[in-house]
Amino acid sequence: MCPAPVANGxxxxxxxxIGGGEDRIKEMQIHRRFVxxxxxxxxxxxxxxxxxxxHETGQDYRRxxxxxxxxxxxxxxxxxxxxxxxxxxxxxxxxxxxxxxxxGNQLRLSAILGGTLxxxxxxxxxxxxxxxxxxxxxxxxxxxxxxxxxxxxxxxAEGTVSxxxxxxxxNSVIIDQHFTxxxxxxxxxxxxxxNPFLIGLGIDEDTAAFIGPDNVLEVVGSGTVxxxxxxxxxxxxxWDAKPGEALSLLGLRLDVLGEGxxxxxxxxxxxxxxxxxxxxxxxxxxxxxxA
Amino acid sequence: MCPAPVANGxxxxxxxxIGGGEDRIKEMQIHRRFVxxxxxxxxxxxxxxxxxxxHETGQDYRRxxxxxxxxxxxxxxxxxxxxxxxxxxxxxxxxxxxxxxxxGNQLRLSAILGGTLxxxxxxxxxxxxxxxxxxxxxxxxxxxxxxxxxxxxxxxAEGTVSxxxxxxxxNSVIIDQHFTxxxxxxxxxxxxxxNPFLIGLGIDEDTAAFIGPDNVLEVVGSGTVxxxxxxxxxxxxxWDAKPGEALSLLGLRLDVLGEGxxxxxxxxxxxxxxxxxxxxxxxxxxxxxxA
Numbered sequence: 349m350c351p352a353p354v355a356n357g358x359x360x361x362x363x364x365x366i367g368g369g370e371d372r373i374k375e376m377q378i379h380r381r382f383v384x385x386x387x388x389x390x391x392x393x394x395x396x397x398x399x400x401x402x403h404e405t406g407q408d409y410r411r412x413x414x415x416x417x418x419x420x421x422x423x424x425x426x427x428x429x430x431x432x433x434x435x436x437x438x439x440x441x442x443x444x445x446x447x448x449x450x451x452g453n454q455l456r457l458s459a460i461l462g463g464t465l466x467x468x469x470x471x472x473x474x475x476x477x478x479x480x481x482x483x484x485x486x487x488x489x490x491x492x493x494x495x496x497x498x499x500x501x502x503x504x505a506e507g508t509v510s511x512x513x514x515x516x517x518x519n520s521v522i523i524d525q526h527f528t529x530x531x532x533x534x535x536x537x538x539x540x541x542x543n544p545f546l547i548g549l550g551i552d553e554d555t556a557a558f559i560g561p562d563n564v565l566e567v568v569g570s571g572t573v574x575x576x577x578x579x580x581x582x583x584x585x586x587w588d589a590k591p592g593e594a595l596s597l598l599g600l601r602l603d604v605l606g607e608g609x610x611x612x613x614x615x616x617x618x619x620x621x622x623x624x625x626x627x628x629x630x631x632x633x634x635x636x637x638x639a
Numbered sequence: 640m641c642p643a644p645v646a647n648g649x650x651x652x653x654x655x656x657i658g659g660g661e662d663r664i665k666e667m668q669i670h671r672r673f674v675x676x677x678x679x680x681x682x683x684x685x686x687x688x689x690x691x692x693x694h695e696t697g698q699d700y701r702r703x704x705x706x707x708x709x710x711x712x713x714x715x716x717x718x719x720x721x722x723x724x725x726x727x728x729x730x731x732x733x734x735x736x737x738x739x740x741x742x743g744n745q746l747r748l749s750a751i752l753g754g755t756l757x758x759x760x761x762x763x764x765x766x767x768x769x770x771x772x773x774x775x776x777x778x779x780x781x782x783x784x785x786x787x788x789x790x791x792x793x794x795x796a797e798g799t800v801s802x803x804x805x806x807x808x809x810n811s812v813i814i815d816q817h818f819t820x821x822x823x824x825x826x827x828x829x830x831x832x833x834n835p836f837l838i839g840l841g842i843d844e845d846t847a848a849f850i851g852p853d854n855v856l857e858v859v860g861s862g863t864v865x866x867x868x869x870x871x872x873x874x875x876x877x878w879d880a881k882p883g884e885a886l887s888l889l890g891l892r893l894d895v896l897g898e899g900x901x902x903x904x905x906x907x908x909x910x911x912x913x914x915x916x917x918x919x920x921x922x923x924x925x926x927x928x929x930a
Contacts, residue, residue, distance in 0.1 A: 503819045503843055503863045504895055528794045531822035537895060552794055552885070572794045572885045576893075583911040585897060594843070594863045596897035598909040602867075604795055604828060606876055606887035618889040620874040 349467070349516030350492060352475035359561035361385075361478040363517045367525040367571065368451055368484030369553030372412055378556045378568050383416045385479045385558075386446025394444040395423035396470075398460050399452025399485040409448060418446075424466070432464035441469040446479050449486030455496055457489050458512060467515050474517050481556075484525050492519040493546060498535040503594040506586060509535035511542075520563060520613045522546045527574060529553050540576045541586050541597050547613055548576035563613040567605045577601040577616050640758070640807030641783060643766035650852035652676075652769040654808050658816040658862065659742055659775030660844030663703055669847045669859050674707045676770045676849075677737025685735040686714035687761075689751050690743025690776040700739060709737075715757070723755035732760040737770050740777030746787055748780050749803055758806050765808050768852075775816050778842060783810040789826040794885040797877060800826035802833070811854060811904045813837045818865060820844050831869045832877050832888050838904055839867035854904040858896045868892040868907050 354360045362385055370378050386393050393413050397406040406423030413421045424437045431437070441447070447470055449457065461467045474480045480490070488494050494514030502508045511522075524536045527550035540548035549557060552571025559565040567573045578584075582599035589595055605611060608621030645651045653676055661669045677684050684704050688696040697714030704712045715728045722728070732738070738761055740748065752758045765771045771781070779785050785805030793799045802813075815827045818841035831839035840848055843862025850856040858864050869875075873890035880886055896902055899912030 501820060501822065528822070528825060529792060531792065531819070533824055534819060555885075570885060572887070582909070583900075585911070589897075594846075594861060594897040595895065596863070596900045596911060597895040598900070598911060600893040600895070602891040602893040604886065604888040604891070606880075606885040609874075609887045609889070618874070620876070620887060620889060 349471065349513065350519060351517055352471040354475045359477055361474045361476070361480060361561070363474065363490055363559040364479060364481035364556055365487030365490055365523045365525070365549065365551055366481060366483035366556040367487065367527060367551035367553050369526065369529070370483060370556070370569065371554050376412070376416060379412055380416050381558065381568055382446060382448065382479060382481045383413055383418045386418065389417055389419045391418040391445050392420040392443055393418050393422070393446040393448060394440050395421065395448045395450065396426065397423055397450045398426045399454060399457040400450050401452060405450050409450060413448070426460060426466065429460055429464060432461065432466040438465055438469060441466065441473060444473060444478060446481070447473065449480070449482035449489065451484030451486055454485035454488040454494060455512065457485055458494065458514060461515065462513065470515060471517060480517060487523050487525045487551060489514045490517045491521050491523050492516040493522050495522060495524050495535065495539055500531040500535070502534040504534045504537040504541065504597065505592050505594055506538065506589055507591050509538045511539060518559065520547060521549050523549045523551065525551050527552050528571060533574070536576055537597060538595065540578045541581070541584050541595060544578035544581055547616065550574035550576070559613070564610055565613065566610045567607055569607060573605045575603040575605060575611050575618065579616060640762065640804065641810060642808055643762040645766045650768055652765045652767070652771060652852070654765065654781055654850040655770060655772035655847055656778030656781050656814045656816070656840065656842055657772060657774035657847040658778065658818060658842035658844050660817065660820070661774060661847070661860065662845050667703070667707060670703055671707050672849065672859055673737060673739065673770060673772045674704055674709045677709065680708055680710045682709040682736050683711040683734055684709050684737040684739060685731050686712065686739045686741065687717065688714055688741045689717045690745060690748040691741050692743060696741050700741060704739070717751060717757065720751055720755060723752065723757040729756055729760060732757065732764060735764060735769060737772070738764065740771070740773035740780065742775030742777055745776035745779040745785060746803065748776055749785065749805060752806065753804065761806060762808060771808055778814050778816045780805045781808045782812055782814050783807040784813050784837060786813060786815050786826065786830055791822040791826070793825040795825045795828040795832065795888065796883050796885050797829065797880055798882050800829045802830060809850065811838060812840050814840050814842065816842050818843050819862060824865070827867055828888060829886065831867045832872070832875050832886060835869035835872050838907065841865035841867070850904070855901055856904065857901045858898055860898060864896045866894040866896060866902055866909065870907060
């Protein structure tokens with residue numbers, strides 16, 4: 349799906365893919381920022397634990413976000429497609445000031461939520477300005493084209509990555525998570541090579557990309573976000589490579605973003621933490637595209 | 640060490656780092672090409688198995704290269720520094736038309752060969768035009784600055800890679816091997832970020848970079864050679880990152896080279912297999928810098 353249209357004069361909310369394995373005990377800076385963006389003590393956060401098969405996942409996140417000062421935290425126990433029609437859930441999403449999708453299996457998430465009122469509400473609420481965060485599977489599903497699976501530890505090759513339609517909060521990027529930890533460069537390069545329109549985001553564990561309304565992302569966490577930009581690619585062998593044959597991809601650009609770095613997804617330029625001059629103030633609380 | 644000077648009107652020999660785990664049973668195209676470059680039936684190949692602790696390594700390679708038609712194959716059983724003074728070994732290197740360094744441990748190799756007559760001879764013979772190949776540890780040691788060790792599966796960070804002086808056949812590149820298989824992007828990025836003068840070569844298993852006398856490399860094998868060029872880097876956090884802190888590296892260039900692709904290490908440009916027009920004929924048998 350495509351992102352829902354943003355009304356004139358409005359800004360969409362933050363889109364916050366997290367690479368999985370984020371700190372839930374010590375500083376919890378990623379969750380803390382999400383709670384702040386959701387309104388802090390005035391927040392009403394809705395957790396969607398559907399990707400997870402664990403019974404306690406929703407409860408766990410309720411405890412975490414409440415502990416960080418969120419005013420109200422609910423979770424939607426959606427385990428079947430028809431759960432998505434429950435009117436109470438719809439209402440909770442209508443009143444949410446932040447939405448969080450947990451980890452688990454992104455194909456479970458897309459197969460249960462895809463094409464339902466809940467998926468539509470998530471897109472609409474984000475277009476209306478509320479932040480949507482997701483970790484691991486919950487991060488993958490955010491983009492229009494989602495990495496559904498594929499092998500780590502492989503050179504880029506057709507067949508090393510499988511794509512599926514995501515929930516479509518953004519169509520600028522394709523997201524992979526547990527990036528360094530599971531050696532997923534090959535599959536992200538493959539996905540990026542299919543259509544260089546998409547920027548590949550490889551997000552490490554305990555690391556998040558806070559993608560602002562202005563399409564500038566900022567990195568929070570202990571790892572890196574690896575940005576693959578294939579728009580200047582001078583050669584790709586993707587269309588004539590044999591199955592499993594290692595791909596040749598020439599002229600890629602790579603930015604490795606540690607904490608505080610930012611990347612303008614429209615201009616395709618990375619910025620170091622200190623350098624706010626080039627694109628205005630840090631976007632974490634900005635609601636307007638910087639001058 | 641720096642490469643030995645090449646006499647006026649001469650060309651240095653090929654430098655052939657191999658990523659380890661190369662096919663030794665089926666097509667053996669990497670070894671086959673090395674034997675051809677060494678002179679085929681007229682070749683006199685000297686194997687240096689010092690990196691390996693296995694007694695049979697030298698014999699194994701003698702069998703492989705002989706099986707591929709090499710006229711003469713010897714190996715030097717160098718296990719201590721003083722073995723490097725054996726006059727017979729010196730003579731064999733003087734008469735060699737190709738030198739091959741096996742896998743094992745590159746610090747064993749550098750600690751035993753470093754500063755000896757054998758290391759000097761390898762550099763000189765290469766400068767005089769004979770090809771020098773090395774696999775795994777034997778690949779790492781080829782450059783002036785050698786990746787001695789470091790963690791795989793890590794985001795780039797100071798301390799994820801340790802460098803040591805190599806044998807110094809080239810100072811254009813820094814080489815890492817078993818690249819995709821052991822998830823070594825982080826440590827190659829770290830090494831490349833130390834001094835962007837060096838081009839990072841991440842060589843997959845069963846893959847080789849045939850670096851010609853003209854400093855154009857060609858890829859042979861089933862994996863890829865990942866080229867990291869940090870010369871256009873716009874930001875690095877290497878000098879103020881805390882130990883273990885993930886690095887930010889902005890504005891890197893990345894080429895993923897599959898079989899037949901070439902890369903001009905002087906111009907820092909990659910070429911697809913078909914495109915020979917830009918830099919002349921394929922360099923595999925060329926001895927002159929293409930026009």
